[in-house]
Amino acid sequence: MAIDASRAPVDDSGRRTTTDLPAGQHPEVSPVRAEMQLPSAAERVEAHSHARVAADKAYAKRIAEEISGGHAFDKHVVDRGEFPGVTTREQFANLIEGAVMNGEPRILSRGRTAYWSEGTVVIRDPGAPDGGTTFRPAKGHSYFLRLD
Numbered sequence: 001m002a003i004d005a006s007r008a009p010v011d012d013s014g015r016r017t018t019t020d021l022p023a024g025q026h027p028e029v030s031p032v033r034a035e036m037q038l039p040s041a042a043e044r045v046e047a048h049s050h051a052r053v054a055a056d057k058a059y060a061k062r063i064a065e066e067i068s069g070g071h072a073f074d075k076h077v078v079d080r081g082e083f084p085g086v087t088t089r090e091q092f093a094n095l096i097e098g099a100v101m102n103g104e105p106r107i108l109s110r111g112r113t114a115y116w117s118e119g120t121v122v123i124r125d126p127g128a129p130d131g132g133t134t135f136r137p138a139k140g141h142s143y144f145l146r147l148d
Helices: 031-035 041-068 071-079 089-102 140-146
Strands: 104-107 113-117 120-124 132-135
Touching: 041 071, 041 089, 041 120, 041 132, 071 089, 071 132, 089 113, 089 120, 089 132, 104 140, 113 140
Parallel strands: none
Antiparallel strands: 104 113, 113 120, 120 132
8 A cells, every 4th residue: 555645744843944044054955956946837838839839740740741642742743733833742741731730720520630721722531541632622712611
């Protein structure tokens, strides 16, 4: 059986507070401990925000690498020329990553998620071998809004 020391009574009656000690008699605090401070609430919120952005970016990058490595590059970039100026899978992945990070998201059926950004639709489909697709629909944003 474990003992929970956090609930054990503490007798502080024999301790003397350091604030009433004469100058020069304050207990020594190691330099490392003296420099160590707990973060403020604002610093914790900022750190959490940075961690969330880093996680979102890693997720977007993974999606972009999967989709750009699949059929979407050959079909929509090479064959159909839907992305002028995009000539490599790396450029296509960067475009997809930007859409996932900054685009308008929609939850679709069957565990899929769609993103709309500057005329481009990214459909993340975890059930697809290449993770989904990316293309520029002729009907634009109205196509995106009708996705199910």
